Amino acid sequence: MELTDEIRISAPRDVVYAALNDPDVLRECIPGCEELTQAAPDQLEAKVVLKIGPVKARFAGEVTLDTTNAPNGFSLSGEGKGGAAGFAKGGADVTLTEDGGETVLTYTAKVDIGGKIAQLGSRLIAGTAKKLSGKFFTKFGELVSEQSTA
Amino acid sequence: MNDQTMTPEERAANLKGMGSSRKRVEDVRFTQGKGNYVDDIKLDGMLFGDFVRSPYAHARVVSVNKDAALALPGVIAVLTAEDLSPLGLHWMPTLAGDKQMVLADGKVLFQGQEVAYVVAEDRYIAADAAELVEVEYEELPVLTDPFEALKSDVVLREDLEGQTEGAHGPRKHHNHIFTWEQGDKDATESVLAEADVVAEEMVYYHRTHPCPLETCGCVASMDKVTGKLTLYGTFQAPHAIRTVVSLISGLAEHNIRVISPDIGGGFGNKVGAYAGYVCSVVASIVTGKPVKWVEDRMENLMSTAFARDYWMQGKIAATKEGKITGLWCHTTADHGGFDACADPTKFPAGFMNICTGSYDIPTAYLAVDGVYTNKAPGGVAYRCSFRVTEAAYFIERMIEVLAIKLNMDAAELRRINFIKADQFPYQSALGWEYDSGDYHTAWDKALEAVDYNGLRAEQAQRIEDFKAGKTRKLLGIGLTHFTEIVGAGPVKNCDILGLGMFDSCEIRIHPTGSAIARLGTISQGQGHATTFAQIIASEIGLPADDITLEEGDTDTAPYGLGTYGSRSTPVAGAATAMAARKIRAKAQMIAAYLLEVHDDDVEWDVDRFAVKGAPERFKTMKEIAFAAYNQAIPGLEPGLEAVSYYDPPNMTYPFGAYICVMEIDVDTGEWEVRQFYALDDCGTRINPMIIEGQVHGGVTEALAIAMGQEIAYDEMGNVKTGTLMDFFLPTAWETPNYTTDHTVTPSPHHPIGAKGVGESPNVGGVPAFSNAVHDAFRPFGLVQSHMPHDHWRIWKIANGLGMHG
Numbered sequence A: 001m002e003l004t005d006e007i008r009i010s011a012p013r014d015v016v017y018a019a020l021n022d023p024d025v026l027r028e029c030i031p032g033c034e035e036l037t038q039a040a041p042d043q044l045e046a047k048v049v050l051k052i053g054p055v056k057a058r059f060a061g062e063v064t065l066d067t068t069n070a071p072n073g074f075s076l077s078g079e080g081k082g083g084a085a086g087f088a089k090g091g092a093d094v095t096l097t098e099d100g101g102e103t104v105l106t107y108t109a110k111v112d113i114g115g116k117i118a119q120l121g122s123r124l125i126a127g128t129a130k131k132l133s134g135k136f137f138t139k140f141g142e143l144v145s146e147q148s149t150a
Numbered sequence B: 001m002n003d004q005t006m007t008p009e010e011r012a013a014n015l016k017g018m019g020s021s022r023k024r025v026e027d028v029r030f031t032q033g034k035g036n037y038v039d040d041i042k043l044d045g046m047l048f049g050d051f052v053r054s055p056y057a058h059a060r061v062v063s064v065n066k067d068a069a070l071a072l073p074g075v076i077a078v079l080t081a082e083d084l085s086p087l088g089l090h091w092m093p094t095l096a097g098d099k100q101m102v103l104a105d106g107k108v109l110f111q112g113q114e115v116a117y118v119v120a121e122d123r124y125i126a127a128d129a130a131e132l133v134e135v136e137y138e139e140l141p142v143l144t145d146p147f148e149a150l151k152s153d154v155v156l157r158e159d160l161e162g163q164t165e166g167a168h169g170p171r172k173h174h175n176h177i178f179t180w181e182q183g184d185k186d187a188t189e190s191v192l193a194e195a196d197v198v199a200e201e202m203v204y205y206h207r208t209h210p211c212p213l214e215t216c217g218c219v220a221s222m223d224k225v226t227g228k229l230t231l232y233g234t235f236q237a238p239h240a241i242r243t244v245v246s247l248i249s250g251l252a253e254h255n256i257r258v259i260s261p262d263i264g265g266g267f268g269n270k271v272g273a274y275a276g277y278v279c280s281v282v283a284s285i286v287t288g289k290p291v292k293w294v295e296d297r298m299e300n301l302m303s304t305a306f307a308r309d310y311w312m313q314g315k316i317a318a319t320k321e322g323k324i325t326g327l328w329c330h331t332t333a334d335h336g337g338f339d340a341c342a343d344p345t346k347f348p349a350g351f352m353n354i355c356t357g358s359y360d361i362p363t364a365y366l367a368v369d370g371v372y373t374n375k376a377p378g379g380v381a382y383r384c385s386f387r388v389t390e391a392a393y394f395i396e397r398m399i400e401v402l403a404i405k406l407n408m409d410a411a412e413l414r415r416i417n418f419i420k421a422d423q424f425p426y427q428s429a430l431g432w433e434y435d436s437g438d439y440h441t442a443w444d445k446a447l448e449a450v451d452y453n454g455l456r457a458e459q460a461q462r463i464e465d466f467k468a469g470k471t472r473k474l475l476g477i478g479l480t481h482f483t484e485i486v487g488a489g490p491v492k493n494c495d496i497l498g499l500g501m502f503d504s505c506e507i508r509i510h511p512t513g514s515a516i517a518r519l520g521t522i523s524q525g526q527g528h529a530t531t532f533a534q535i536i537a538s539e540i541g542l543p544a545d546d547i548t549l550e551e552g553d554t555d556t557a558p559y560g561l562g563t564y565g566s567r568s569t570p571v572a573g574a575a576t577a578m579a580a581r582k583i584r585a586k587a588q589m590i591a592a593y594l595l596e597v598h599d600d601d602v603e604w605d606v607d608r609f610a611v612k613g614a615p616e617r618f619k620t621m622k623e624i625a626f627a628a629y630n631q632a633i634p635g636l637e638p639g640l641e642a643v644s645y646y647d648p649p650n651m652t653y654p655f656g657a658y659i660c661v662m663e664i665d666v667d668t669g670e671w672e673v674r675q676f677y678a679l680d681d682c683g684t685r686i687n688p689m690i691i692e693g694q695v696h697g698g699v700t701e702a703l704a705i706a707m708g709q710e711i712a713y714d715e716m717g718n719v720k721t722g723t724l725m726d727f728f729l730p731t732a733w734e735t736p737n738y739t740t741d742h743t744v745t746p747s748p749h750h751p752i753g754a755k756g757v758g759e760s761p762n763v764g765g766v767p768a769f770s771n772a773v774h775d776a777f778r779p780f781g782l783v784q785s786h787m788p789h790d791h792w793r794i795w796k797i798a799n800g801l802g803m804h805g
Helices: A013-020 A023-029 A122-149 B008-015 B067-071 B081-087 B123-132 B185-194 B238-249 B275-287 B297-303 B388-406 B410-417 B439-449 B452-467 B528-540 B568-595 B621-630 B688-707 B760-780 B791-800
Strands: A002-009 A033-040 A043-052 A055-066 A073-081 A087-099 A102-114 B047-053 B059-065 B075-079 B091-093 B099-101 B114-120 B134-139 B176-183 B197-208 B217-223 B228-233 B256-259 B291-294 B306-318 B324-336 B363-372 B378-380 B473-483 B503-509 B515-519 B547-551 B602-604 B608-611 B614-620 B641-646 B655-665 B671-681 B739-742
Touching (some): A013 A023, A102 A122, B047 B275, B067 B075, B114 B123, B114 B275, B185 B324, B228 B275, B238 B256, B388 B473, B410 B473, B528 B547, B671 B688
Parallel strands (some): B047 B291, B671 B739
Antiparallel strands (some): A087 A102, B091 B099, B176 B363
16 A cells, blocks of 8 residues: 655754654654654554454554655664554655745555555545545644744 | 045145245244344353454464463453464364364465454453453565466465375465366367367456354353254354364364354355364363354455455357357366365365356366465355355356357347257266256246347337437346256265265154254255255155254254255255155155055045055054054054155256346446346245245345455555455345246256255346346447446446447
């Protein structure tokens, strides 16, 4: 499954980049996030409760960051395991472009899913993924704009 | 007294015997919600099981942590392969002679494979606990394509490493299961080389699933006091299950009672043994309490036996006039992670060698290679005799492909190649002896009934209109003439796991002239209680309404191999007639004694024995029954009962002519069945109403398979069609009207001439629907397109042919 989107955030690129790498910000923005810790400079560990259709499960995951392209963007890859509910693994490329005082964030994510969540049909999963990323960026946008205007 | 005033015809009608459209006696309880299915069974102190299943299609099981699950209040036990292996129960034999993991023993081979079995006080706790079991997996490369699997270095079945012999001959590769060859390879190849015309095509019959409305399940109840295990379950073959449970568990067979209660559809899905049965039995033995396991819909679709998944490469040779001279077929059979086909032992690809169909093909060759992949195991006969629907689809597509090559009308091509009525019994090039048939009569009747020439004229006009831009809808005429092979089967060549495929019936007449009959089969909706009583009614002259029929309890019913492959009427139906005839033979002696004449001086007259030449002197079967128990008759034991174990001398060969007329919208891919005509010849017809119902049900399942139903996997081995949102199950909305018709060509070797019908409509229906789609696009250049023909795939055909401008 591939997801792509473009989001305009009313904050300068440096602020956006820093926020995207701030575990506290991420914890607050990721829907259903229970725990998020920085295990290493390039590694995050998280526990997230997700509900996709009739399946609700706690996913435990690890995300590795590749920041060689900072602050124009970064790449990440990771894997989350939800026990009986299944698993997800994949990666994303995030690009940050300055546009006036604002930042245009584009991302392309490629996600492979398995187990029960995969069987629910791609219609349900694509919709849920879209909704979740929407929620994330709405919250993220709010937080970052607050920070940059504060 | 009625008996003296009624005509023989009136007396026969009163019996509601063979030929009567007697209403189904089962429906009294089913229509009132009073059926008794496995999930209706509730026993004191009953526990519930649920599985932890693998989310991966291929992975090593590194560790299983039960702690969190065991800590949940209400959880009794969590079983893993480690717990079962000391009992030798972590593996079980499949019906194909392979071995299948009951609980994953270090490795999983398909998504949904059973890894651990949780036992808890209720169903919900069991499900919650299953989610708490932590399993660590190490992913392995996934093989979902059988052709790739045969080339890959990845070894799926490490447990078979070094084993060069499979259950059915030498293995060519570590993911290869068997090769099965029939016919004459060299002769067929030389026919192909010398033929005027050879048509070649790959015909794929996709993976699908029987999807009975009631999923699989069981209740195992071990009585520790008596040492007796009672196993209720959705078993299509209860006696075979008892024997298998005895062999693998070590429990003596007399200490096992298997009961199949009402079954909500089987269609082949409930023939084999599943991990749930084994785990429930073990859990009940360990806990001393009854344990129930019933799978949910997703579990049913992704883990219990699938059907089809045959890649059939075909070559068909003919003269330029269209006389077929040879047929060649190489099939690659995707069996999934374990070979769990339910085929007779000597037939690892079932009766795929019926693939010469209804045609007189002098030379033929068939080879089938079975392959392991990371998909669920199975390969069951979904509403067909073993692999017969694959065979019928193959030959009926190849005929169409040949018709295109020859630029001939497909109806005419069939007609000139049919086996002729005077050729029966017909010896086929691939080894079968067809018992009887009259294909030309059936074919002409079918073509006339639908006004075939009129349809072709309409189609020609439609093509012109389409080309002129007046319409966007095409008309397809789907033709099929199928020949089934059912009623497995003669014990000399048909067994499953060594169990001979005879069947049985025991009839006991009560003193007042009613009766109970018990059979080795089990109805899953076929209406046995209705139709088998009709056979007895006609044979011994007692009203069908006075005959109770019982099946499915191994403590009371005689041993038999169960109900699948349309074998109930051909085998158990024959046993029923034979048992009834034994009773009638004794009744004749009793009647002669009562009438004070010699045995040879009485003759059978519908429901009585009468003195020859003096029909007013008679004894009815009712009177005879009373005398059998209550009158001392010199030289005869009291009582009136008989049992017959029937080993059929041959299979039966029902056939039919189906025609589907379909409208197809080239822009949306939507289809509409305008007309469906089904002519079946199942030999002697026992209950025309039930036959019609069987045809309606079977054609509807055929519609599902041909037009949308499939078990699809993605490249990671995820089941993409694991719910009824994605797995097409037709409702009344999608189901068209059907016209049914018949001819009657009795089986010469069956006691009542019956051949079986339940599966014919699926065998004939699938090619009829598929050929209609192909026929619609034939004038635009389509030769072959794989099923299922859902709207998207039909749209793609149109798009590929440049029909979207």
